Amino acid sequence: DYKNSGSIGWESPxxxxxxxxxxxxxxxxxxxxxxxxxxKNSVTRSWLTxxxxxxxxxxxxxxxxxxxVLFEERITKFFGNLSDHFTFLNDYQISISSENTFPHSAxxxxxxxxxxxxxxxxxxxxxxxxxxxxxxxxxxxxxxLVARLGSGSASRSxxxxxxTWGASDSFSKSSDEHAxxxxxxxxxxxxxxxxxxxxxxxxxxxxxxxxGHQLMENHPYASARFAQANTHFExxxxxxxxxxxxxxxxxxxxxxxxxxxxxxxxxxxxxxLKPNTFELMERIRSYxxxxxxxxxxxxxxxxxxxxxxxxxxxxxxxxxxxxxLSPFLENGKYIVDEKGDGPRKI
Ligand code: PMV
Numbered sequence: 001d002y003k004n005s006g007s008i009g010w011e012s013p014x015x016x017x018x019x020x021x022x023x024x025x026x027x028x029x030x031x032x033x034x035x036x037x038x039x040k041n042s043v044t045r046s047w048l049t050x051x052x053x054x055x056x057x058x059x060x061x062x063x064x065x066x067x068x069v070l071f072e073e074r075i076t077k078f079f080g081n082l083s084d085h086f087t088f089l090n091d092y093q094i095s096i097s098s099e100n101t102f103p104h105s106a107x108x109x110x111x112x113x114x115x116x117x118x119x120x121x122x123x124x125x126x127x128x129x130x131x132x133x134x135x136x137x138x139x140x141x142x143x144x145l146v147a148r149l150g151s152g153s154a155s156r157s158x159x160x161x162x163x164t165w166g167a168s169d170s171f172s173k174s175s176d177e178h179a180x181x182x183x184x185x186x187x188x189x190x191x192x193x194x195x196x197x198x199x200x201x202x203x204x205x206x207x208x209x210x211x212g213h214q215l216m217e218n219h220p221y222a223s224a225r226f227a228q229a230n231t232h233f234e235x236x237x238x239x240x241x242x243x244x245x246x247x248x249x250x251x252x253x254x255x256x257x258x259x260x261x262x263x264x265x266x267x268x269x270x271x272x273l274k275p276n277t278f279e280l281m282e283r284i285r286s287y288x289x290x291x292x293x294x295x296x297x298x299x300x301x302x303x304x305x306x307x308x309x310x311x312x313x314x315x316x317x318x319x320x321x322x323x324x325l326s327p328f329l330e331n332g333k334y335i336v337d338e339k340g341d342g343p344r345k346i
Contacts, residue, residue, distance in 0.1 A: 003131070004051065004129065005051040006049070008124045008125055009048075009121070010121050010343055011044070011117060011344050012116040013038045013042060013116075013160070013343065014038075014043070014108050014109050015036040015037060015112050016036055016037055016039065016195055019034045020034060020255050020256075021165065022212060023216030023219075023225070024216075029176045030152060031226050031229075033164060033165065033167065033229065034153075034233070035162065035163070035233065035237070036153070036163050037162055037163075037195070038159065038161060038339065038340050039338070040338050040339065041102070041337045042101060042108045043117075044110065044117045045101070047098075048121035048122070049094070049095050050093065052092065052093070053091055058090075059072075059096075060072075060093075061075050061096045061097075062095075064099050064100070074150075075150075078115070086125075086146075092129075096118060105202045105204050106202065107304030107306070108337075109300060111151040115157075116157035116158050119143045119144075119150060120343055123142050124345070127139075140158050144156075144158045144179045145177050153165075153209075157342075157343070158343055159183075160183065160340055161191075161340075161342070162182040162240060165178070165179040170234040171237060182237070185237075187240065187242060189310055190310070192310060192338065194308065194310070194311055194317070194338045195306050195339075196306070196309075198307060199329050199335075200277050200303040200328070200330060201276075201302075201330055202330060206272060207263060209301065212263070215266040216262070219262060219266050220265075221265070235247060235251050249295075249308075250296075252297075259301070263301070272302055273299075274303040276303075276328040276329075277304075280297070280325055283325060284297050284305075284325075287324065293309070295308070296309075
């Protein structure tokens with residue numbers, strides 16, 4: 001039975017990468033494999049309604065109740081690239097309304113959660129209008145591939161827990177086309193991992209990822225970087241499987257600093273880390289040495305720190321943040337999130 005109007009909602013998380021995707025080729029394919037953890041509380045909720053096409057604008061997008069010109073342009077472009085995957089798109093008028101549960105410019109990637117929630121809505125729409133049912137595996141694989149075309153890192157957000165994206169010999173199921181969930185191989189010590197996002201600055205001075213990926217095109221260290229990322233990917237998967245927190249932290253921190261190193265010595269050059277970012281990194285490292293608590297950091301393309309640790313250490317880490325890190329945070333602000341189970345239909 002064929003449906004020609006309807007409404008669908010999906011909630012999908014943001015994710016934090018431990019091995020960074022930085023540099024792309026072809027049709028949004030990564031130059032190296034990456035690994036991330038999907039978050040629990042930092043999610044985008046998107047509602048998509050569709051009806052047969054009439055005259056006038058075919059796509060309407062509202063974010064938090066308001067028209068957002070830049071994001072609407074990005075979604076329009078994204079939809080323009082989807083005709084191979086959803087042949088019905090041209091026959092419908094689609095309205096999307098999205099909201100985030102996390103504040104804007106909080107150091108949490110919103111394109112991953114937004115694009116993945118929209119991709120999931122489109123896959124559900126396909127099922128509804130065509131009256132088909134994909135297997136769960138097919139459904140999420142397609143959603144991941146489609147999300148990738150909106151934003152590379154969004155491919156990883158259609159799965160919960162630990163997720164890989166990008167082909168690698170060290171994980172036979174891995175693919176450049178879509179992400180692959182990795183949680184079932186991950187040691188219990190990581191299964192309740194926490195992510196405290198420490199706000200150094202909420203000013204929008206990050207590098208847009210499209211600019212960022214371009215920086216790798218003529219980067220003098222590009223081939224060394226892609227080789228390093230492959231080696232790190234293999235060690236990271238090994239550490240996740242075996243529960244080796246020491247290696248996990250070492251690789252995670254090195255990845256974050258490599259990402260910023262690549263931005264600093266690219267042309268043009270970007271220095272996104274702030275003095276307080278350095279202060280925090282040093283304090284985290286010396287706290288780890290003196291307390292023996294397995295806590296480490298990573299960074300996105302901005303100055304804010306993601307602090308990762310097992311839940312069993314929460315109380316100690318909270319008092320460390322409140323007593324020793326708080327003075328270096330913007331208005332003392334941080335957000336605590338944790339590993340989440342992935343998207344859900346709403
Ligand atoms: O998905 P994009 O194109 O926004 O790129 C994401 C880039 C990083 O967040 C810096 C790294 C990553 O793997 O998420």
